[in-house]
Amino acid sequence: MTLLGFFNYWVVVTLMMIGFYCVIARGNMIKKVMGLNLFQTSVFILFVSAGKVVGGSTPILRDGVEVYSNPLPHVIVLTAIVVGVAITAVGLALAVRIQEAYGTIEDDHLGDDLDDDEQG
Amino acid sequence: MVAVAVVRVRDLFAAAMLFAIYSLLSAGLFTVLDAGDVALTEAAVGAGLSTILVLAVLTLARRHEHPTGGYNWLALAVVLVTGAMLGYAAMDLPEFGNPDNPAQTHVGAHYVANTGDDMGIPNMVAAVLASYRSIDTMGEAFVIFAAALAVFALLSVRPHRGLPGVRRRRPISRRRASQRKPSP
Numbered sequence: 001m002t003l004l005g006f007f008n009y010w011v012v013v014t015l016m017m018i019g020f021y022c023v024i025a026r027g028n029m030i031k032k033v034m035g036l037n038l039f040q041t042s043v044f045i046l047f048v049s050a051g052k053v054v055g056g057s058t059p060i061l062r063d064g065v066e067v068y069s070n071p072l073p074h075v076i077v078l079t080a081i082v083v084g085v086a087i088t089a090v091g092l093a094l095a096v097r098i099q100e101a102y103g104t105i106e107d108d109h110l111g112d113d114l115d116d117d118e119q120g
Numbered sequence: 121m122v123a124v125a126v127v128r129v130r131d132l133f134a135a136a137m138l139f140a141i142y143s144l145l146s147a148g149l150f151t152v153l154d155a156g157d158v159a160l161t162e163a164a165v166g167a168g169l170s171t172i173l174v175l176a177v178l179t180l181a182r183r184h185e186h187p188t189g190g191y192n193w194l195a196l197a198v199v200l201v202t203g204a205m206l207g208y209a210a211m212d213l214p215e216f217g218n219p220d221n222p223a224q225t226h227v228g229a230h231y232v233a234n235t236g237d238d239m240g241i242p243n244m245v246a247a248v249l250a251s252y253r254s255i256d257t258m259g260e261a262f263v264i265f266a267a268a269l270a271v272f273a274l275l276s277v278r279p280h281r282g283l284p285g286v287r288r289r290r291p292i293s294r295r296r297a298s299q300r301k302p303s304p
Contacts, residue, residue, distance in 0.1 A: 086268075093270070096177055
């Protein structure tokens with residue numbers, strides 16, 4: 001039980017923090033979608049590293065290999081990647097619609113036009 | 121490091137490219153972690169399809185992000201607190217790569233032992249995805265179908281003069297709007 005045995009969790013937590021910050025702090029919607037993807041990837045790494053066995057190999061049956069890594073996390077991460085790209089597509093489509101309707105995809109600018117109209 | 125660069129760069133085109141590099145790096149990491157199928161999918165979907173989607177949106181939106189200036193300290197505090205809690209929680213998680221971990225001792229071993237006899241194909245990931253858990257995969261297909269419908273519904277609306285009461289800041293030329301295609 002060494003500290004290095006938890007290194008994968010540190011990587012996951014760090015990537016998650018970066019992605020989370022990107023989602024919260026960046027006003028641009030494309031950037032927010034990218035932050036969401038960073039967040040997602042950190043979860044993928046968590047799952048895949050949970051299935052890793054030291055000395056194991058890729059879960060494809062072949063001669064001369066005794067220890068395989070766990071295939072189940074790989075399956076769920078495959079599903080999650082594909083669903084993630086579907087979410088990305090929907091989010092970006094929403095961004096396109098907002099761009100068409102308001103002329104901007106910055107959070108901070110969305111209210112500006114409304115304010116102008118109220119004044120004028 | 122690349123992830124930090126993705127967040128920092130204001131030029132969205134450069135951010136998209138950096139994100140493709142990041143996806144490729146994570147695909148390499150998945151290969152090291154013995155997840156060949158995941159790595160292939162991540163390289164194709166993360167580095168390829170996502171980048172294309174972002175670039176397609178960038179042709180419609182502004183290329184440069186509006187500078188916000190400085191750091192968002194509240195967001196930073198929230199993120200740091202969350203990260204500290206997760207890091208603390210990670211101390212209780214099982215050690216990396218240990219064959220006696222709980223993840224390795226339940227149903228996973230069953231699939232590893234029986235895939236060859238049950239399915240006759242060597243790839244366990246494909247066997248679990250398409251045969252043992254095929255109903256779940258069908259559910260995934262429904263999710264993707266729903267997402268495709270949502271994208272189509274959002275993008276098939278004809279662009280009009282903005283929402284009622286909202287003045288458009290910069291009109292989009294009709295030519296560019298007609299070139300718009302629904303994303304896959």
